[in-house]
Structures are given as structure tokens and as C-alpha cells.
Amino acid sequence: MSEMSRAQAQQYARAVLVLAEERGGEESIRLRRELRHLATHVERHPVLRAAIEHPGIDSESRGRALVAVVESGGASELLTRLVGLLTARDHLSLLPTLAEIYAALVNAARGIIPAEVTGAVALTREQEEALVAALEARAGGELELATNVDPRVLGGLRVKMGGKTYDGTVQGRLAALRRSLASGS
Numbered sequence: 001m002s003e004m005s006r007a008q009a010q011q012y013a014r015a016v017l018v019l020a021e022e023r024g025g026e027e028s029i030r031l032r033r034e035l036r037h038l039a040t041h042v043e044r045h046p047v048l049r050a051a052i053e054h055p056g057i058d059s060e061s062r063g064r065a066l067v068a069v070v071e072s073g074g075a076s077e078l079l080t081r082l083v084g085l086l087t088a089r090d091h092l093s094l095l096p097t098l099a100e101i102y103a104a105l106v107n108a109a110r111g112i113i114p115a116e117v118t119g120a121v122a123l124t125r126e127q128e129e130a131l132v133a134a135l136e137a138r139a140g141g142e143l144e145l146a147t148n149v150d151p152r153v154l155g156g157l158r159v160k161m162g163g164k165t166y167d168g169t170v171q172g173r174l175a176a177l178r179r180s181l182a183s184g185s
Contacts (some may be wrong), residue, residue, distance in 0.1 A: 003141070004032060005093070005094060006101075008094055009097040009098040009177065010101050011088055012085075012086070012091070012094065013105055014102040014105065017102060017105050017109070027078065028106050029110075030076055031102070031106075032102060034079045035079065035099040035102055035103070037101060038075075038079070038099070039098075039099035039100075042096065043096065048069065052092045052093070052095075053092070058099065059087055059088075059092075062087065062092055063092065066083050066092060066169070067087070070083050072144065095123055102165060103144075104118075111141055112141070112142045112144050113139045113141050113142065113144070114143075114161070114162035115139075115143050115146070115160065116148065116159070117131065117146070117147050117148070117157055117160075119146040119147070119149060119153060119155075119156070119157045119158075119169075120149070120151050120152075120154055120155050120156075122149050123147055128145065131157075132145050135159065139161060141163060143161075147184065152171060153169040153171045154169065155170040156168040156171075157169065
């Protein structure tokens with residue numbers, strides 16, 4: 001994405017954050033969740049992504065496709081209006097970057113620390129809640145947890161939080177053992 005496009009996405013993110021905050025504290029959190037969900041949905045569905053990025057399809061048709069997805073999920077009025085505005089200005093391609101920037105702005109404004117956890121299998125709800133409690137105690141603040149499943153880690157967890165990575169995976173331990181053996185220490 002070009003620097004100019006990123007700047008445009010940042011302008012939209014800042015403006016929509018102001019609107020969301022004016023509507024109440026929970027609206028900004030809800031919109032963060034909705035934007036992330038929509039951006040993920042577009043990324044995971046190549047046909048939808050191709051439709052909204054295709055230069056041969058007029059902006060209005062691309063927007064209708066995305067609005068249909070948004071409205072089918074019971075989206076907030078603010079998200080529906082944002083998608084309409086992006087459509088009208090032919091800026092739908094900014095959506096993934098806008099979602100990323102908006103989430104970072106909300107987190108910074110509220111002191112929320114993003115954390116990403118990767119394990120070999122999906123965490124149960126109880127495991128996730130216990131992990132969030134432990135990480136919040138360590139970080140000293142509220143956390144926004146994103147979980148990933150990667151069977152290559154074999155077991156354990158890799159946590160990225162606050163610019164640091166804590167690797168307690170079997171894959172990480174094996175890599176450390178390999179390095180240790182290769183260096184002869």
C-alpha cells in the first residue's frame with residue numbers, strides 16, 4: 001500500500017474514531033471489532049476481495065456487495081455509513097489498512113495492549129480467559145487478545161505483546177537446542 005493510501009486510511013480511522021467516541025465508549029470498541037471482522041472476511045474470501053478491488057466493476061456495485069455482507073451481519077449504523085462513504089469515494093481498498101489503524105488508535109486511546117498468541121491447537125474458552133488474566137497481570141493493563149493456530153509449533157504457546165515475543169513452544173525450544181548444539185555451547 002502506498003504512503004498516500006495509508007495516510008488516507010489514517011484520516012478515515014481518526015475521523016470515525018471521533019464519531020464513535022461521541023456516541024459513547026462502547027461504540028468505538030464495537031466498531032473496532034466490526035471493522036476487524038469485515039477486513040478478515042474480505043481477506044478470507046478471495047471472490048469478495050476480487051469483486052471489491054476489480055477495476056472493471058463499478059464502484060457502486062462493489063459497494064453494494066460489501067454493504068450486503070455488512071448488513072447481513074447486523075452491523076452498526078456507523079460501519080454501514082463508513083462502508084457507504086468508502087464506496088462513494090472509491091476507497092474500499094483501504095478497508096484492511098483502515099481496520100488495522102483504527103484498532104491501534106482505539107487501543108492507544110484506551111490503554112489497551114494488543115497481544116497475539118499462537119498455539120498448536122485452539123484454546124478453550126477457559127484457557128483463553130486464564131491466559132488473558134495472567135497476561136493482564138503481567139502487562140499491568142487491559143489486553144486485546146488475538147489467537148492463532150499453527151500446528152508447526154507442536155505444543156506450548158508463543159506470545160507477542162508489547163513489542164516482545166515470549167516463545168514457550170516446542171518448536172522454539174527445539175530451535176534453541178539446535179542453535180546450542182551447532183554453536184557447541
